[in-house]
Amino acid sequence: MLTLTDNARHAVQDIANRAGLPEEGGLRIAESSQQVGSFELSLVPAPVDGDEVIEAEGARVFVEPSTSTVLSDQQLDAAPSGDGTGFMLAPQG
Secondary structure (H helix, E strand, O other): OOEEOHHHHHHHHHHHHHOOOOOOOEEEEEEOOOOOOOEEEEEEOOOOOOOEEEEEOOEEEEEOHHHHHHOOOEEEEEEEEOOEEEEEEEEOO
């Protein structure tokens, strides 16, 4: 299952709060329809049926079912960037 670093957890909470999402809302990760092998991130008010729900101390991340297997051994991290917050995936360590 995808895991979150503390940085990613704080970033997801911050972004969701600033966007005014409801408590059941969060960040959704899905395969990009535009670019094979890439992922799209979006803020959503609730998971889509079938999404894997990852909760970490109030941060909620939803992973599209077909993407869940691909990301099962990955860790989501976050770092500040010039455009806001950048998210990265890395193998779980």
